[in-house]
Amino acid sequence: MSYIPNTDAQRHEMLKAAGVQNFDELFERAVPRKLWDNTEFKMPPPLSELEVSVLLNELSSKNICTSEIxxxxxxxxxxxxxPAAVNALLFRSEFYTAYTPYQAEVAQGTLQSIFEYQTMVSEILGMEVSNASMYDGATACAEAALIASAHTGRNKILVPRTLHPNYAAVTSTYLSGLPIAVDTLPASDGLIDIESAMKMIDDKTAAVLIQQPNFLGLLEDVEPIIESAHKAGALAVMVVDPITLGVLKSPGEYGADIAVAEGQPFGIPQAFGGPLLGMMAVNKNLVRRLPGRLVGKTIDSRGNEGFCLTLQTREQHIRRNKATSNICTNQALCALAATIYLSLLGxxxxxxxxxxxxxxxxxxxxxxxxxxxxxxxxxxxxxxxxxxxxxxxxxxxxxxxxxxxxxxxxxxxxxxxxxxxxxxxxxxxxxxxxxxxxxxxxxxxx
Amino acid sequence: MGQEGNCKTKGDYLALSKSITIFDRSTPGLSGLDLPEIQKEASHFIPEKYLRKKKPILPEVSENEVVRHYIGLSIKNHHIDKGLYPLGSCTMKYNPKVNDRAAMLPGFTDIHPFQPESTVQGALELLYNLAELLGEISGMDDVTLQPVAGAHGEFTSLLMIRAYHTKIGNPRQTVVFPDSAHGTNPASVTMAGYKSVQIKSGQDGLVDVSTLKAAMNENVAAFMLTNPNTLGLFDKNILEIADIVHSVGAQFYMDGANLNALLGRVKPAEMGFDIVHFNLHKTFSTPHGGGGPGAGALGLKKHLSPFMPSPIVVKNGDKYGLDYDRPDSIGKVHSFYGNFANLVRGYTYIRQLGLDGLRSVSENAVINANYLMANLKAFYDLPYDRTCMHEFVLSGERQKKAGVRTTDIAKRLMDFGFHPPTVYFPLIVSEAMMIEPTESESKAELDRFIEAMIQIAREVEEKPDIIKTAPHNTPVGRMDEGKAARDLVVKWSPITEHC
CATH class of the missing domain: 3.90.1150.10 (Aspartate Aminotransferase, domain 1)
Incomplete structure (x- = not known):
């Protein structure tokens, strides 16, 4: 197998160093034989690189893609x-085959690019702090509801019928194990019914979600809803299409508390819906409730400015069952694609x-x-x-x-x-x- | 450039060197992408009240400057294509290039998730076949590909387990896991609305059967276990553990982060697990991308099948489709069908390797880890001195007594061109160093790593300062993480704050 760099002779030498004569002897020391001796696997035979390329080409060509229709x-x-430059940079091994920048001294490339990403997302959404990315727009939306509930200590989330149905579905799945109710704000003529919304927003409401433009492409009358949410002590969560935000009023300008977006339009292929890029930004008062990674600027022992992961005490590897979220691996490479794309775009x-x-x-x-x-x-x-x-x-x-x-x-x-x-x-x-x-x-x- | 970093520490540092961000390279009027002309302004189509007033600050840079900037950043990273990356529990193996070429075929990148099924037959066929293969590898009856990361898979599993228990009468209240568990386990438990019950591992680092028995009751929804566990040890009592879990009607969840050690040899289903998550970005070689995207598929036994996220991929005759008619499904956990492009990579990998290749992966991963362990245990404490699987955990206790912490050792390793191991995890080992070489490393590379580790152990005795001030050969020196949290600066700003 072309991805194994040792010969039988080298393996034998290594096994000897480990005190055994062959691999089965080593494996048996660790794993009871009855768990592997008679295990059968029905798998297709191995393929050469050439054969597997042909196979994947065949599968790919069974799809009708948007470059031919x-x-x-x-x-x-x-x-x-x-833009050609996006993938040219994205596929650099240095970005592509690194992992989470836990060790800042050998990950400044990734860390600084995330810092730049956070800046761009904050700017575009008009918010104060962006995290390092979420899985997609839908899960970012669900996590925003979790932040709102934790922050307000309330347990009702209002989801408009004009929100992307898949986002509404994911939000409702995410909250299904928790004592948080998801109520639907009705729509009329394709927009949130403002009168019903006013009635439904109350002192139990943790958050009101508003998508702008909404699922149907229409522009919602956002101001009265946010005003009413804030009056009731609830948070306003806006879900936006970031490609519109060179033109449309930003969540920050509307006074949203949390803004989430699907970042796929920024240099990420459609790829049958994944990987995508969940963007999330909040105002400063919510920074300690942010899920996932966050990069901050600091200084090294030689006096250089640099970057590292920060406020990690929010996260699962430190806070465990009290973490703000379980998210660990996120969509870092997609965030990098968006960063490069936006650098080109200006x-x-x-x-x-x-x-x-x-x-x-x-x-x-x-x-x-x-x-x-x-x-x-x-x-x-x-x-x-x-x-x-x-x-x-x-x-x-x-x-x-x-x-x-x-x-x-x-x-x-x-x-x-x-x-x-x-x-x-x-x-x-x-x-x-x-x-x-x-x-x-x-x-x-x- | 913002002066935030400078102000509060004025006088502490001489000749402060600034980081140059893409924003610092900005020159008004430049752009890196030409676009077709527009005819009409936005205000022609949209009432003024919807329009943005405050323009976002974005860099204005030409394409060549953008390329130069990010190439400049890239070379500051360590990565698996450059050298050993023995980050325990992360399985930093080589990412075959053919996987990426396959994933970047236009027939995969340029298809929309809402295209008619007739136009995405190849994509659906691939997903269907991948699910079959993962089912065979795990011994499980069904597979869902929707979760996009390991933690996402854990959370999805717990929601399915909740739905299962609810269906048969009672969702139950707690989820049990050992103190060696990944942090994502308890975090997922909380998000799924369960209470965490953490049990102490036995002296041997494995599940203590009597402690487990005492913790299990009719309120327990599930027991979550990583096997091999985060010490790199296979739990030899696994069948007995499964019986204990099942005897109270709880579900047995396998955190599959360490599946690399078992590929083509041991099936999670045959160990008694009801559900397992796969990390395609670990075990099946999809690139880690600086922290994602991953893919966190689940294999599960058929009593859990009705609860899988919707939709599922089905095959009718020679046609593939998406089935949304799943009344007991927990619903959706992702906008669409998961991280498809990574599923393409994982499929390519499994098809190329076949069973022989997968067995070779687990064999070499286990040999490499044991070889490293055998050569390092004289120089560092090895709290659990037994045959390991794909990884093992050393303790820096001996070095700590000499005034050198594990974090110092980690930083010093960078000077030798290696990424450090995972440190301070698992939490049950003090000054932990969790080392996972993977199957991708040659004996020669492992020997270089051993040599570096031995030299560092000597330096602890002879010249500890060189370790405590490490790293020395990296693009930047040791980062002040405390300052980053105290003086929180999380975005570039053109204004000089605090000065």
């Missing part, structure tokens, strides 16, 4: 352009990307709602996604469009949110006028 699917994961680029998505989505909207059998579902302002009601079942529509080289969007009937016969379309810089004209042509011809 035009996709308008979004709903939490988006097809963005991948503030102008971030705004520009948001504007491109905005322009493309509105160009498409104006055309799509004029196609026979398609109508606009909601009237409120939207950002990069919108919903159309279709006279034909969306699943049928998707099937037919696929034959013409288009993935037109997400069939919302698969979610339990009362939106049957609705199709949601998403836009990025990858879906410009050319792609949209093709979409319109295909949808018109169905």
């Amino acid at each position: 035009i996709s308008f699917i979004g709903a939490g994961v988006y097809n963005h352009y991948m 503030p102008g680029g971030l705004k520009h990307l948001g504007e491109l998505a905005l322009e493309n989505s509105h160009y498409a909207y104006d055309k799509a709602v004029n196609i026979k059998g398609f109508s606009s579902k909601f009237d409120s302002p939207f950002f990069r996604e919108f919903v159309v009601e279709t006279s034909v079942k969306p699943s049928k529509l998707i099937e037919k469009a696929l034959l013409k080289g288009i993935l037109p969007g997400v069939d919302l009937s698969v979610f339990d949110i009362g939106l049957d016969n609705c199709l949601m379309l998403a836009f990025t810089e990858m879906t410009g006028k050319t792609q949209i004209d093709k979409l319109v042509q295909v949808l018109s011809g169905l």
Whole structure:
């Protein structure tokens, strides 16, 4: 096997040093023979590197990927352009094959890049402190609810029906073992029903979650909800699409206490939904409740500035059952991808990307709602996604469009949110006028 | 550059050398990515009240400067492609390059989780086959690939165990684990709404059967055990332990962080475990990425199958699909289906190795660890002097008496070009050094490590100061972690604070 650097002779020498003649003798000293003597494994035979490459190429080519078809699917994961420099740096062994920077003196590269990531995330979300990353947007959302409950000592979380259904599902799973209730804020016309929200926010409420733009791409009226949450002593948790934040008001500007986001749009491929990047930032008063790793600046014994993991007493390896979270391994490499991506983009680029998505989505909207059998579902302002009601079942529509080289969007009937016969379309810089004209042509011809 | 680091310690340090962040390289007007033109401003589409007023500070840098900056950072890291990384419990093995090439095929990177099933048959087939293989390796009946890290797998398991007990009448209240357990175990217990009960390990470092018996009762939902445990020792009483756990109706959870030692030899299911998590980023060679992403699949016996996270991958004839119709499922624990790209890497690895390769992995991992242990035990205390599995734990007690702490030894090892072992864990060994060489290291590399460890042991006697002031050959000297926590600076700032 090409990943084992010792010969039989070397192994024999090592076994002798360990006081045995062969491996079975060594293994038997550690593991009772009855646990391994007759164990059978039904495994396919080993493959050469060439053979395994062919196998994986075959599997890969059975998928239809967005580089060979035009996709308008979004709903939490988006097809963005991948600048060449991102992977060129990401796949450097120095970043790629290192682990958690517990030993700061030999991990300054990772530590400083996380410090830069924390700065960028704090800035984009408009918050004071970002952690080093979470698994994804959904688990970040769930952990935000945990922070809020611990901080307020309350046990009710309000989750709007306009939150991404998968985020709502993960949040509810995460809290299922704890005495914390998850109540749903109803929606009307695709937005949080403000009147109901006002009634439901009370002195038992730990947190109100608000997604902006919401799952349906629409812009929520955030201010009154946050105001009401704060009046009741609850925390406001905002879930955002970070690519919009060069243009849209940040969670910090809205006065959110915790902001979470799915960072996948920042230089991370769709990859069938993982790995993703959970972003989380809070205001300073919550820093000691942050889950996961945090990097701080310090000084070394030679007087150099440098970086190390900090406030580790929040974490599981020190605090064990009293830790703020169980998270250990996070999404460090994805955080690095986002850091490099944002370094390339700069503030102008971030705004520009948001504007491109905005322009493309509105160009498409104006055309799509004029196609026979398609109508606009909601009237409120939207950002990069919108919903159309279709006279034909969306699943049928998707099937037919696929034959013409288009993935037109997400069939919302698969979610339990009362939106049957609705199709949601998403836009990025990858879906410009050319792609949209093709979409319109295909949808018109169905 | 912010002066935060400088102010409070003024006078303590001469010629303070500043860190140069990407923000310090910023020049207004530069950018590292050209984008297509836009026609209309955002305000054309969106009412003013939704628009951002305060611009975020992001660096303005050209592409070549970005590349130079991150290459400059990268070379300050130690990594497995450079040299030995014997971080116990982390299984820092070589990450085969073919895995990455496979994971980066466009058919895997450029597919969306909400694409119609007919367009992702290859991805679903891979997930289905990987689950089958992990099932065979663990002896378990079913596998879920949704958890994305070991701790995530633990938490998911405990929620499934809770659902299982609830279904048969009572969720129960506590989860028991030994004092040698990873910190993630008790942290996951709390998040799953259980109370932690920690039991003391026996003199031999293993589960003390009578202590376990005394701790088990009808309130216990599960017993969590790492086997081989965090001392690198296989619990030889494992079958008896399983019986004790099952006799009160509790579930037996295996923390699979150390599965590398058992690959192709011992099946967790045959040890009596009901559920086990796999760390694909340890055992199955997916790169650690500076702290993730990982993948934390679970293997489980069929009485727990109904509770697996939704959806699961199913096969109907020659078609693959996602089954959401799982009424007893605990729900979702991830936005989509887990860390797919890492699952591709793990699958590639297992298919390439086959059974022979997996057996070779465990054989070489165990031989390498025992070889190191045999050569080091004369120079450092070995509190549990028995045949180890893939790792072993030394104690720096002897050196501590001479005024040198384990943390000093760890820092000194860096001067020899090695990453230090895991230190101060497990908590039941004072001044612990947990050493896991993995199968990836040659005898020559291990001999160099032994030589360095012996030299350090000599230095403790002869010139301890060189250890106490280590490291000397690293990009930076020893970091003041206390200061980082006291004067918390967690982001770059253009303003000079505190001055």
